[in-house]
Amino acid sequence: MKGKQLPLKLRILEWALDYNKPFDAEDVYNGISDEYKGERFCNPKHVSRLIGAYCGNAIMDIAEYESEQSEEVQVKYRVTDFGKKAAKLIPGRNELP
DSSP states (O other): OTTTTSOHHHHHHHHHHHHOSOBOHHHHHHHHGGGGTTOTTOSHHHHHHHHHHHHHTTSEEEEEEEEOSSSOEEEEEEEOHHHHHGGGGSTTOOOOO
């Protein structure tokens, strides 16, 4: 499995770069959770917090959002151009074009 040896925060970035379209925390969690089975820090809430940290550092930002009848807002994220340059932080990966 790709990325198993990576810390969760870097694996989230790697997954988002490979996904290459708007995503939410649940998409990320579903995409990587099998790699971190049994690790209590790999849960949807923590994944969401880490995405928030990436947004705070301009590595990711909000791509789109929508509010339905419920009180919850659905937010989709994307990797910024700056975030694509940060791909070099992932071992064996270079900046994306």
